[in-house]
Amino acid sequence: MQPSGTTLLVIDDDDQVRQRLTAYLEELGCDVLQAATAADGVALFHDARPELVLCDLHLGSGQGFEVVRQITEAGLEVPVIVMCADGAMTDAVEALRLGASDFLLNPLHDPEVLSHAVRRALDRARLRLENQRIRERLERANRELEVHLKELRDDQAAGHQVQLNMLPQSPWVSGEYRLEHRLIPSLYLSGDFVDYFRISDTQLGFYLADVSGHGSSSAFVTVLLKFMTTRLMYEQRKSEARATGRIEFKPSDVLGHINRSLINCNLGKHVTMLGGVIDEQARTLTYSIGGHLPLPVIYTDGQARYLTGKGRPVGLFEDAEYQNETIELPERFSLTLCSDGVLDCLEGSTLKDKEARLPALIAEHGGTMQGIMAALGLDPNKTMPDDISVLVLSRNAE
Structure with a gap:
Protein backbone atom coordinates (compact mmCIF):
# COMPACT_ATOMS: atom_id res chain seq x y z
CA MET A 1 0.00 0.00 0.00
CA GLN A 2 1.14 3.52 -0.78
CA PRO A 3 1.13 6.14 1.98
CA SER A 4 -2.21 7.88 2.34
CA GLY A 5 -2.33 11.17 0.48
CA THR A 6 -0.38 9.93 -2.55
CA THR A 7 -2.01 11.60 -5.54
CA LEU A 8 -1.93 10.05 -9.00
CA LEU A 9 -3.24 11.32 -12.34
CA VAL A 10 -4.70 9.00 -14.97
CA ILE A 11 -5.03 10.40 -18.51
CA ASP A 12 -6.95 8.16 -20.94
CA ASP A 13 -9.71 8.89 -23.44
CA ASP A 14 -11.22 5.44 -22.96
CA ASP A 15 -13.66 5.91 -20.07
CA GLN A 16 -13.83 2.20 -19.30
CA VAL A 17 -10.06 1.77 -19.15
CA ARG A 18 -9.67 4.95 -17.15
CA GLN A 19 -12.26 3.87 -14.56
CA ARG A 20 -10.70 0.44 -14.25
CA LEU A 21 -7.24 1.91 -13.68
CA THR A 22 -8.67 4.33 -11.14
CA ALA A 23 -10.31 1.51 -9.22
CA TYR A 24 -7.06 -0.48 -9.15
CA LEU A 25 -5.11 2.51 -7.86
CA GLU A 26 -7.65 3.48 -5.23
CA GLU A 27 -7.43 -0.06 -3.87
CA LEU A 28 -3.72 0.67 -3.36
CA GLY A 29 -4.65 3.61 -1.11
CA CYS A 30 -3.99 6.36 -3.64
CA ASP A 31 -6.01 9.49 -4.37
CA VAL A 32 -6.69 9.39 -8.12
CA LEU A 33 -7.43 12.28 -10.49
CA GLN A 34 -8.79 11.64 -13.99
CA ALA A 35 -8.56 13.39 -17.34
CA ALA A 36 -9.98 12.28 -20.70
CA THR A 37 -7.92 14.59 -22.96
CA ALA A 38 -4.33 15.66 -23.27
CA ALA A 39 -5.18 19.32 -22.63
CA ASP A 40 -7.22 18.51 -19.52
CA GLY A 41 -4.51 16.19 -18.28
CA VAL A 42 -1.73 18.77 -18.62
CA ALA A 43 -3.89 21.46 -17.00
CA LEU A 44 -4.80 19.15 -14.11
CA PHE A 45 -1.13 18.20 -13.72
CA HIS A 46 -0.11 21.84 -13.23
CA ASP A 47 -3.02 22.56 -10.87
CA ALA A 48 -2.87 19.48 -8.66
CA ARG A 49 0.83 18.53 -8.85
CA PRO A 50 0.30 14.74 -8.59
CA GLU A 51 3.18 12.49 -7.59
CA LEU A 52 2.79 10.19 -10.61
CA VAL A 53 1.06 10.27 -14.01
CA LEU A 54 -0.29 7.32 -16.02
CA CYS A 55 -0.95 8.31 -19.62
CA ASP A 56 -2.25 6.49 -22.64
CA LEU A 57 0.44 7.01 -25.27
CA HIS A 58 -2.08 6.97 -28.14
CA LEU A 59 -4.36 9.45 -26.47
CA GLY A 60 -6.21 11.51 -29.11
CA SER A 61 -4.20 10.44 -32.13
CA GLY A 62 -0.86 10.20 -30.42
CA GLN A 63 -1.07 13.23 -28.15
CA GLY A 64 0.31 11.13 -25.32
CA PHE A 65 3.82 11.94 -26.58
CA GLU A 66 3.09 15.64 -26.17
CA VAL A 67 1.82 15.05 -22.62
CA VAL A 68 5.07 13.25 -21.73
CA ARG A 69 7.14 16.06 -23.25
CA GLN A 70 5.29 18.86 -21.43
CA ILE A 71 5.33 17.12 -18.05
CA THR A 72 9.04 16.33 -18.41
CA GLU A 73 9.88 19.89 -19.44
CA ALA A 74 8.00 21.23 -16.41
CA GLY A 75 11.04 20.10 -14.42
CA LEU A 76 9.06 18.82 -11.43
CA GLU A 77 10.66 15.36 -11.53
CA VAL A 78 7.23 13.64 -11.61
CA PRO A 79 7.42 10.10 -13.04
CA VAL A 80 5.23 9.30 -16.06
CA ILE A 81 4.18 5.74 -16.86
CA VAL A 82 2.93 5.41 -20.43
CA MET A 83 0.54 2.72 -21.69
CA CYS A 84 0.82 1.47 -25.24
CA ALA A 85 -0.53 -1.38 -27.33
CA ASP A 86 1.31 -4.67 -27.56
CA GLY A 87 3.63 -4.54 -30.57
CA ALA A 88 4.20 -0.78 -30.35
CA MET A 89 7.65 -1.04 -28.77
CA THR A 90 9.02 1.70 -31.01
CA ASP A 91 6.49 4.09 -29.47
CA ALA A 92 7.45 2.98 -25.96
CA VAL A 93 11.15 3.61 -26.69
CA GLU A 94 10.30 7.08 -28.02
CA ALA A 95 8.29 7.85 -24.89
CA LEU A 96 11.18 6.78 -22.70
CA ARG A 97 13.47 9.03 -24.72
CA LEU A 98 11.10 11.93 -24.08
CA GLY A 99 11.31 11.34 -20.33
CA ALA A 100 8.82 8.62 -19.40
CA SER A 101 9.98 6.49 -16.49
CA ASP A 102 8.28 3.20 -17.48
CA PHE A 103 5.69 1.69 -19.81
CA LEU A 104 2.84 -0.82 -19.55
CA LEU A 105 1.13 -2.78 -22.27
CA ASN A 106 -2.56 -2.37 -23.01
CA PRO A 107 -4.84 -4.07 -22.29
CA LEU A 108 -3.74 -4.43 -18.69
CA HIS A 109 -4.99 -7.74 -17.30
CA ASP A 110 -2.99 -8.12 -14.08
CA PRO A 111 -3.46 -5.46 -11.35
CA GLU A 112 -0.21 -6.63 -9.70
CA VAL A 113 1.74 -5.49 -12.74
CA LEU A 114 0.22 -2.01 -12.32
CA SER A 115 0.84 -2.04 -8.57
CA HIS A 116 4.47 -3.02 -9.03
CA ALA A 117 5.07 -0.39 -11.72
CA VAL A 118 3.50 2.38 -9.60
CA ARG A 119 5.39 1.45 -6.45
CA ARG A 120 8.67 1.22 -8.34
CA ALA A 121 8.14 4.57 -10.07
CA LEU A 122 7.15 6.30 -6.81
CA ASP A 123 10.07 4.78 -4.91
CA ARG A 124 12.50 5.92 -7.58
CA ALA A 125 10.98 9.40 -7.65
CA ARG A 126 11.12 9.73 -3.87
CA LEU A 127 14.67 8.44 -3.78
CA ARG A 128 15.63 10.89 -6.51
CA LEU A 129 13.92 13.70 -4.61
CA GLU A 130 15.66 12.75 -1.37
CA ASN A 131 19.02 12.60 -3.17
CA GLN A 132 18.33 16.04 -4.60
CA ARG A 133 17.48 17.38 -1.14
CA ILE A 134 20.64 15.86 0.30
CA ARG A 135 22.68 17.32 -2.55
CA GLU A 136 21.13 20.74 -1.99
CA ARG A 137 21.83 20.51 1.75
CA LEU A 138 25.42 19.53 1.03
CA GLU A 139 25.83 22.35 -1.46
CA ARG A 140 24.33 24.80 1.03
CA ALA A 141 26.58 23.44 3.79
CA ASN A 142 29.60 23.72 1.47
CA ARG A 143 28.73 27.32 0.66
CA GLU A 144 28.35 28.12 4.36
CA LEU A 145 31.63 26.31 5.09
CA GLU A 146 33.40 28.30 2.39
CA VAL A 147 32.05 31.52 3.89
CA HIS A 148 33.15 30.46 7.39
CA LEU A 149 36.56 29.38 6.12
CA LYS A 150 37.01 32.72 4.39
CA GLU A 151 35.99 34.53 7.56
CA LEU A 152 38.41 32.35 9.53
CA ARG A 153 41.22 33.02 7.05
CA ASP A 154 40.44 36.73 7.13
CA ASP A 155 40.31 36.70 10.94
CA GLN A 156 43.58 34.78 11.18
CA ALA A 157 45.25 37.01 8.60
CA ALA A 158 44.12 40.04 10.59
CA GLY A 159 45.31 38.41 13.83
CA HIS A 160 48.62 37.56 12.18
CA GLN A 161 49.05 41.18 11.17
CA VAL A 162 48.20 42.35 14.69
CA GLN A 163 50.75 39.95 16.11
CA LEU A 164 53.39 41.14 13.65
CA ASN A 165 52.66 44.72 14.62
CA MET A 166 53.22 43.86 18.29
Whole structure:
Protein backbone atom coordinates (compact mmCIF):
# COMPACT_ATOMS: atom_id res chain seq x y z
CA MET A 1 0.00 0.00 0.00
CA GLN A 2 1.14 3.52 -0.78
CA PRO A 3 1.13 6.14 1.98
CA SER A 4 -2.21 7.88 2.34
CA GLY A 5 -2.33 11.17 0.48
CA THR A 6 -0.38 9.93 -2.55
CA THR A 7 -2.01 11.60 -5.54
CA LEU A 8 -1.93 10.05 -9.00
CA LEU A 9 -3.24 11.32 -12.34
CA VAL A 10 -4.70 9.00 -14.97
CA ILE A 11 -5.03 10.40 -18.51
CA ASP A 12 -6.95 8.16 -20.94
CA ASP A 13 -9.71 8.89 -23.44
CA ASP A 14 -11.22 5.44 -22.96
CA ASP A 15 -13.66 5.91 -20.07
CA GLN A 16 -13.83 2.20 -19.30
CA VAL A 17 -10.06 1.77 -19.15
CA ARG A 18 -9.67 4.95 -17.15
CA GLN A 19 -12.26 3.87 -14.56
CA ARG A 20 -10.70 0.44 -14.25
CA LEU A 21 -7.24 1.91 -13.68
CA THR A 22 -8.67 4.33 -11.14
CA ALA A 23 -10.31 1.51 -9.22
CA TYR A 24 -7.06 -0.48 -9.15
CA LEU A 25 -5.11 2.51 -7.86
CA GLU A 26 -7.65 3.48 -5.23
CA GLU A 27 -7.43 -0.06 -3.87
CA LEU A 28 -3.72 0.67 -3.36
CA GLY A 29 -4.65 3.61 -1.11
CA CYS A 30 -3.99 6.36 -3.64
CA ASP A 31 -6.01 9.49 -4.37
CA VAL A 32 -6.69 9.39 -8.12
CA LEU A 33 -7.43 12.28 -10.49
CA GLN A 34 -8.79 11.64 -13.99
CA ALA A 35 -8.56 13.39 -17.34
CA ALA A 36 -9.98 12.28 -20.70
CA THR A 37 -7.92 14.59 -22.96
CA ALA A 38 -4.33 15.66 -23.27
CA ALA A 39 -5.18 19.32 -22.63
CA ASP A 40 -7.22 18.51 -19.52
CA GLY A 41 -4.51 16.19 -18.28
CA VAL A 42 -1.73 18.77 -18.62
CA ALA A 43 -3.89 21.46 -17.00
CA LEU A 44 -4.80 19.15 -14.11
CA PHE A 45 -1.13 18.20 -13.72
CA HIS A 46 -0.11 21.84 -13.23
CA ASP A 47 -3.02 22.56 -10.87
CA ALA A 48 -2.87 19.48 -8.66
CA ARG A 49 0.83 18.53 -8.85
CA PRO A 50 0.30 14.74 -8.59
CA GLU A 51 3.18 12.49 -7.59
CA LEU A 52 2.79 10.19 -10.61
CA VAL A 53 1.06 10.27 -14.01
CA LEU A 54 -0.29 7.32 -16.02
CA CYS A 55 -0.95 8.31 -19.62
CA ASP A 56 -2.25 6.49 -22.64
CA LEU A 57 0.44 7.01 -25.27
CA HIS A 58 -2.08 6.97 -28.14
CA LEU A 59 -4.36 9.45 -26.47
CA GLY A 60 -6.21 11.51 -29.11
CA SER A 61 -4.20 10.44 -32.13
CA GLY A 62 -0.86 10.20 -30.42
CA GLN A 63 -1.07 13.23 -28.15
CA GLY A 64 0.31 11.13 -25.32
CA PHE A 65 3.82 11.94 -26.58
CA GLU A 66 3.09 15.64 -26.17
CA VAL A 67 1.82 15.05 -22.62
CA VAL A 68 5.07 13.25 -21.73
CA ARG A 69 7.14 16.06 -23.25
CA GLN A 70 5.29 18.86 -21.43
CA ILE A 71 5.33 17.12 -18.05
CA THR A 72 9.04 16.33 -18.41
CA GLU A 73 9.88 19.89 -19.44
CA ALA A 74 8.00 21.23 -16.41
CA GLY A 75 11.04 20.10 -14.42
CA LEU A 76 9.06 18.82 -11.43
CA GLU A 77 10.66 15.36 -11.53
CA VAL A 78 7.23 13.64 -11.61
CA PRO A 79 7.42 10.10 -13.04
CA VAL A 80 5.23 9.30 -16.06
CA ILE A 81 4.18 5.74 -16.86
CA VAL A 82 2.93 5.41 -20.43
CA MET A 83 0.54 2.72 -21.69
CA CYS A 84 0.82 1.47 -25.24
CA ALA A 85 -0.53 -1.38 -27.33
CA ASP A 86 1.31 -4.67 -27.56
CA GLY A 87 3.63 -4.54 -30.57
CA ALA A 88 4.20 -0.78 -30.35
CA MET A 89 7.65 -1.04 -28.77
CA THR A 90 9.02 1.70 -31.01
CA ASP A 91 6.49 4.09 -29.47
CA ALA A 92 7.45 2.98 -25.96
CA VAL A 93 11.15 3.61 -26.69
CA GLU A 94 10.30 7.08 -28.02
CA ALA A 95 8.29 7.85 -24.89
CA LEU A 96 11.18 6.78 -22.70
CA ARG A 97 13.47 9.03 -24.72
CA LEU A 98 11.10 11.93 -24.08
CA GLY A 99 11.31 11.34 -20.33
CA ALA A 100 8.82 8.62 -19.40
CA SER A 101 9.98 6.49 -16.49
CA ASP A 102 8.28 3.20 -17.48
CA PHE A 103 5.69 1.69 -19.81
CA LEU A 104 2.84 -0.82 -19.55
CA LEU A 105 1.13 -2.78 -22.27
CA ASN A 106 -2.56 -2.37 -23.01
CA PRO A 107 -4.84 -4.07 -22.29
CA LEU A 108 -3.74 -4.43 -18.69
CA HIS A 109 -4.99 -7.74 -17.30
CA ASP A 110 -2.99 -8.12 -14.08
CA PRO A 111 -3.46 -5.46 -11.35
CA GLU A 112 -0.21 -6.63 -9.70
CA VAL A 113 1.74 -5.49 -12.74
CA LEU A 114 0.22 -2.01 -12.32
CA SER A 115 0.84 -2.04 -8.57
CA HIS A 116 4.47 -3.02 -9.03
CA ALA A 117 5.07 -0.39 -11.72
CA VAL A 118 3.50 2.38 -9.60
CA ARG A 119 5.39 1.45 -6.45
CA ARG A 120 8.67 1.22 -8.34
CA ALA A 121 8.14 4.57 -10.07
CA LEU A 122 7.15 6.30 -6.81
CA ASP A 123 10.07 4.78 -4.91
CA ARG A 124 12.50 5.92 -7.58
CA ALA A 125 10.98 9.40 -7.65
CA ARG A 126 11.12 9.73 -3.87
CA LEU A 127 14.67 8.44 -3.78
CA ARG A 128 15.63 10.89 -6.51
CA LEU A 129 13.92 13.70 -4.61
CA GLU A 130 15.66 12.75 -1.37
CA ASN A 131 19.02 12.60 -3.17
CA GLN A 132 18.33 16.04 -4.60
CA ARG A 133 17.48 17.38 -1.14
CA ILE A 134 20.64 15.86 0.30
CA ARG A 135 22.68 17.32 -2.55
CA GLU A 136 21.13 20.74 -1.99
CA ARG A 137 21.83 20.51 1.75
CA LEU A 138 25.42 19.53 1.03
CA GLU A 139 25.83 22.35 -1.46
CA ARG A 140 24.33 24.80 1.03
CA ALA A 141 26.58 23.44 3.79
CA ASN A 142 29.60 23.72 1.47
CA ARG A 143 28.73 27.32 0.66
CA GLU A 144 28.35 28.12 4.36
CA LEU A 145 31.63 26.31 5.09
CA GLU A 146 33.40 28.30 2.39
CA VAL A 147 32.05 31.52 3.89
CA HIS A 148 33.15 30.46 7.39
CA LEU A 149 36.56 29.38 6.12
CA LYS A 150 37.01 32.72 4.39
CA GLU A 151 35.99 34.53 7.56
CA LEU A 152 38.41 32.35 9.53
CA ARG A 153 41.22 33.02 7.05
CA ASP A 154 40.44 36.73 7.13
CA ASP A 155 40.31 36.70 10.94
CA GLN A 156 43.58 34.78 11.18
CA ALA A 157 45.25 37.01 8.60
CA ALA A 158 44.12 40.04 10.59
CA GLY A 159 45.31 38.41 13.83
CA HIS A 160 48.62 37.56 12.18
CA GLN A 161 49.05 41.18 11.17
CA VAL A 162 48.20 42.35 14.69
CA GLN A 163 50.75 39.95 16.11
CA LEU A 164 53.39 41.14 13.65
CA ASN A 165 52.66 44.72 14.62
CA MET A 166 53.22 43.86 18.29
CA LEU A 167 56.66 42.40 17.62
CA PRO A 168 59.64 44.71 18.08
CA GLN A 169 61.79 46.00 15.25
CA SER A 170 64.40 43.52 14.08
CA PRO A 171 67.26 44.21 14.24
CA TRP A 172 67.13 46.90 16.93
CA VAL A 173 70.23 48.67 18.18
CA SER A 174 70.22 50.55 21.48
CA GLY A 175 73.50 51.87 22.76
CA GLU A 176 76.08 49.11 22.60
CA TYR A 177 73.51 46.37 22.29
CA ARG A 178 71.91 44.79 19.24
CA LEU A 179 68.77 42.63 19.42
CA GLU A 180 67.10 40.72 16.61
CA HIS A 181 64.56 37.97 16.37
CA ARG A 182 62.99 35.47 14.00
CA LEU A 183 59.53 34.00 14.59
CA ILE A 184 58.14 31.20 12.42
CA PRO A 185 54.54 30.19 13.28
CA SER A 186 53.27 26.68 12.60
CA LEU A 187 49.89 28.22 11.72
CA TYR A 188 48.73 31.71 10.80
CA LEU A 189 49.14 32.71 14.42
CA SER A 190 51.96 31.88 16.75
CA GLY A 191 51.99 30.80 20.37
CA ASP A 192 55.58 32.05 20.59
CA PHE A 193 56.37 35.68 21.27
CA VAL A 194 59.45 37.82 21.79
CA ASP A 195 59.81 41.39 22.93
CA TYR A 196 62.57 43.79 23.92
CA PHE A 197 62.39 47.39 25.03
CA ARG A 198 64.13 50.15 26.93
CA ILE A 199 63.13 50.23 30.58
CA SER A 200 65.09 53.32 31.55
CA ASP A 201 68.07 55.34 30.38
CA THR A 202 70.41 52.60 31.58
CA GLN A 203 68.28 49.44 31.40
CA LEU A 204 67.12 47.16 28.61
CA GLY A 205 64.47 44.48 29.03
CA PHE A 206 63.62 41.43 26.94
CA TYR A 207 61.73 38.15 27.10
CA LEU A 208 60.84 35.09 25.05
CA ALA A 209 57.63 33.19 25.73
CA ASP A 210 56.17 29.92 24.46
CA VAL A 211 52.43 29.55 25.11
CA SER A 212 51.01 26.04 25.41
CA GLY A 213 49.08 24.84 22.36
CA HIS A 214 48.80 26.43 18.95
CA GLY A 215 46.60 28.76 16.95
CA SER A 216 44.40 31.67 17.90
CA SER A 217 43.83 30.75 21.57
CA SER A 218 47.59 30.63 22.21
CA ALA A 219 48.18 33.75 20.13
CA PHE A 220 45.63 35.57 22.28
CA VAL A 221 47.79 34.90 25.34
CA THR A 222 50.76 36.55 23.60
CA VAL A 223 48.63 39.71 23.37
CA LEU A 224 48.01 39.45 27.12
CA LEU A 225 51.73 39.06 27.76
CA LYS A 226 52.47 42.22 25.81
CA PHE A 227 49.76 44.07 27.69
CA MET A 228 50.81 42.81 31.13
CA THR A 229 54.51 43.60 30.74
CA THR A 230 53.79 47.03 29.30
CA ARG A 231 51.32 47.83 32.06
CA LEU A 232 53.62 46.57 34.80
CA MET A 233 56.49 48.70 33.51
CA TYR A 234 54.21 51.75 33.25
CA GLU A 235 52.96 51.31 36.83
CA GLN A 236 56.50 50.97 38.16
CA ARG A 237 57.56 54.08 36.30
CA LYS A 238 54.72 55.99 37.92
CA SER A 239 55.49 54.77 41.44
CA GLU A 240 59.26 55.16 41.45
CA ALA A 241 61.27 58.38 41.66
CA ARG A 242 62.36 59.75 38.33
CA ALA A 243 65.48 61.30 39.84
CA THR A 244 67.45 58.08 39.78
CA GLY A 245 66.58 57.33 36.18
CA ARG A 246 66.23 53.66 37.11
CA ILE A 247 63.34 51.27 37.63
CA GLU A 248 63.45 48.16 39.76
CA PHE A 249 62.08 46.00 36.98
CA LYS A 250 63.01 42.56 38.24
CA PRO A 251 62.41 39.63 35.86
CA SER A 252 61.22 37.44 38.73
CA ASP A 253 58.56 40.02 39.61
CA VAL A 254 57.39 40.07 35.99
CA LEU A 255 57.07 36.28 35.86
CA GLY A 256 55.25 36.24 39.18
CA HIS A 257 52.82 38.93 38.01
CA ILE A 258 52.08 37.07 34.77
CA ASN A 259 51.69 33.80 36.69
CA ARG A 260 49.01 35.26 38.95
CA SER A 261 47.26 37.02 36.08
CA LEU A 262 47.02 33.91 33.89
CA ILE A 263 45.69 31.82 36.76
CA ASN A 264 43.06 34.47 37.55
CA CYS A 265 42.03 34.66 33.88
CA ASN A 266 41.30 30.90 33.94
CA LEU A 267 42.16 30.50 30.25
CA GLY A 268 43.50 26.98 30.58
CA LYS A 269 46.82 28.17 29.15
CA HIS A 270 50.29 28.28 30.60
CA VAL A 271 53.55 29.74 29.37
CA THR A 272 57.18 28.78 29.51
CA MET A 273 59.24 31.93 29.35
CA LEU A 274 62.43 33.63 30.34
CA GLY A 275 63.04 37.31 30.79
CA GLY A 276 66.03 39.47 31.44
CA VAL A 277 67.17 42.99 32.29
CA ILE A 278 70.52 44.40 31.21
CA ASP A 279 72.09 47.03 33.43
CA GLU A 280 74.20 49.02 30.98
CA GLN A 281 76.15 50.82 33.70
CA ALA A 282 77.05 47.73 35.67
CA ARG A 283 77.27 45.60 32.49
CA THR A 284 75.27 42.83 34.12
CA LEU A 285 72.39 40.64 33.04
CA THR A 286 69.70 39.68 35.52
CA TYR A 287 67.35 36.97 34.29
CA SER A 288 64.61 34.67 35.53
CA ILE A 289 63.35 31.39 34.08
CA GLY A 290 59.79 30.08 34.08
CA GLY A 291 59.97 26.43 33.08
CA HIS A 292 61.59 27.25 29.74
CA LEU A 293 63.81 24.93 27.71
CA PRO A 294 66.26 25.23 26.18
CA LEU A 295 68.05 27.58 28.55
CA PRO A 296 69.73 30.71 27.14
CA VAL A 297 73.09 30.11 25.45
CA ILE A 298 75.86 32.69 25.89
CA TYR A 299 78.68 32.80 23.34
CA THR A 300 82.01 34.52 23.95
CA ASP A 301 85.65 33.94 22.98
CA GLY A 302 84.66 31.14 20.60
CA GLN A 303 82.87 29.15 23.32
CA ALA A 304 79.16 28.67 23.99
CA ARG A 305 77.46 27.43 27.14
CA TYR A 306 74.06 27.34 28.76
CA LEU A 307 73.22 29.78 31.52
CA THR A 308 72.01 28.15 34.72
CA GLY A 309 68.62 28.50 36.33
CA LYS A 310 65.26 26.89 36.81
CA GLY A 311 61.67 27.72 37.63
CA ARG A 312 58.14 26.47 37.19
CA PRO A 313 56.02 27.17 34.09
CA VAL A 314 54.03 30.39 34.29
CA GLY A 315 50.28 30.20 34.79
CA LEU A 316 50.03 26.74 36.38
CA PHE A 317 50.97 26.94 40.05
CA GLU A 318 49.62 29.53 42.47
CA ASP A 319 52.56 29.01 44.82
CA ALA A 320 55.21 29.29 42.10
CA GLU A 321 58.20 31.43 43.00
CA TYR A 322 60.74 32.74 40.53
CA GLN A 323 64.40 33.48 41.18
CA ASN A 324 66.71 36.08 39.69
CA GLU A 325 70.13 35.09 38.42
CA THR A 326 72.77 37.74 37.72
CA ILE A 327 75.91 37.44 35.62
CA GLU A 328 78.54 39.90 34.45
CA LEU A 329 78.48 40.42 30.70
CA PRO A 330 81.72 40.01 28.70
CA GLU A 331 83.02 42.80 26.51
CA ARG A 332 82.05 40.80 23.44
CA PHE A 333 79.25 38.25 23.52
CA SER A 334 75.96 37.08 22.06
CA LEU A 335 73.07 35.57 23.98
CA THR A 336 70.69 33.23 22.14
CA LEU A 337 67.17 32.44 23.38
CA CYS A 338 65.11 29.79 21.57
CA SER A 339 61.68 28.23 21.91
CA ASP A 340 61.57 24.44 22.26
CA GLY A 341 60.52 24.09 18.60
CA VAL A 342 64.18 24.63 17.73
CA LEU A 343 65.04 21.31 19.37
CA ASP A 344 63.01 19.50 16.70
CA CYS A 345 65.47 20.85 14.12
CA LEU A 346 68.55 19.42 15.85
CA GLU A 347 70.17 16.04 15.34
CA GLY A 348 69.98 13.55 18.18
CA SER A 349 67.94 10.55 19.25
CA THR A 350 67.02 11.96 22.65
CA LEU A 351 66.09 15.36 24.03
CA LYS A 352 69.32 15.34 26.03
CA ASP A 353 71.34 14.78 22.83
CA LYS A 354 69.54 17.64 21.09
CA GLU A 355 70.06 20.02 24.01
CA ALA A 356 73.77 19.13 24.11
CA ARG A 357 74.05 19.89 20.41
CA LEU A 358 72.65 23.43 20.56
CA PRO A 359 75.59 25.28 22.24
CA ALA A 360 78.05 23.54 19.92
CA LEU A 361 76.05 24.59 16.88
CA ILE A 362 75.86 28.20 18.10
CA ALA A 363 79.63 28.22 18.68
CA GLU A 364 80.27 26.78 15.21
CA HIS A 365 78.41 29.73 13.66
CA GLY A 366 79.78 32.51 15.80
CA GLY A 367 76.57 33.12 17.75
CA THR A 368 74.99 35.05 14.87
CA MET A 369 71.33 34.96 13.89
CA GLN A 370 72.14 34.28 10.25
CA GLY A 371 74.44 31.39 11.11
CA ILE A 372 71.97 29.83 13.58
CA MET A 373 69.05 30.05 11.12
CA ALA A 374 71.11 28.49 8.34
CA ALA A 375 72.48 25.72 10.56
CA LEU A 376 68.98 24.80 11.75
CA GLY A 377 67.58 24.92 8.23
CA LEU A 378 64.95 27.46 9.29
CA ASP A 379 63.12 29.39 6.60
CA PRO A 380 60.52 32.01 7.64
CA ASN A 381 58.58 31.19 4.45
CA LYS A 382 58.18 27.50 5.30
CA THR A 383 55.54 25.95 7.55
CA MET A 384 57.03 24.21 10.59
CA PRO A 385 55.45 21.49 12.77
CA ASP A 386 55.85 23.69 15.85
CA ASP A 387 56.14 27.41 16.50
CA ILE A 388 59.78 28.46 16.40
CA SER A 389 61.30 31.64 17.77
CA VAL A 390 64.89 32.77 18.14
CA LEU A 391 66.14 35.91 19.89
CA VAL A 392 69.78 36.96 19.71
CA LEU A 393 71.14 39.72 21.93
CA SER A 394 74.73 40.80 21.36
CA ARG A 395 77.39 43.40 22.12
CA ASN A 396 80.49 43.96 19.99
CA ALA A 397 79.91 40.44 18.65
CA GLU A 398 81.32 41.08 15.17
